[in-house]
C-alpha cells in the first residue's frame with residue numbers, strides 16, 4: 834500500500850495499533866507510528882477530515898525528518914516548501930477556542946482540542962493566531978504549547 838513517499842496505511846488488529854508511513858522526504862524508509870499507549874510512546878490518530886496524527890513525527894535517526902500529518906497532508910516543521918500550505922478552517926473555530934481558554938491556567942492546545950472535540954492541529958493553529966495579536970497568551974519555556982486567555986478582547 835505504500836507506493837509513494839508520504840503514503841500512509843493503518844495497522845488494525847481489533848483496534849488501531851499503528852500507522853505506517855513511507856517517509857515523506859523520499860528517503861525510502863518506512864516509519865512505524867505507534868498508536869497503542871500500552872506499547873510505549875503513542876500518537877493520537879484522528880480520522881475526521883482525513884488522517885491527522887498528534888504530536889509531530891520527528892525521526893531521531895536516519896534522515897531526521899520532522900513533520901506533522903494534518904488532514905492527510907504533510908507539513909514540514911523545519912523547512913519551507915511550496916506545498917506547506919495549512920488547511921482551511923472555519924472562523925467559528927476561533928470563537929470556540931477562545932471560549933475554551935482559561936483566564937488563569939495555561940492549557941495545552943491538545944487538551945483544548947480534546948475538550949471541544951476539534952482536531953488538534955486546527956486548534957493549535959488558531960491558538961498561534963490568537964497569540965499573535967494578544968487574544969491569547971502563550972506559555973514560556975516547556976509550556977510553549979500551552980495558552981490562556983489574553984488581555985486583548
Ligand SMILES: [Zn+2]
Nearest residue numbers: 856858860896
Ligand atoms: Zn526520510
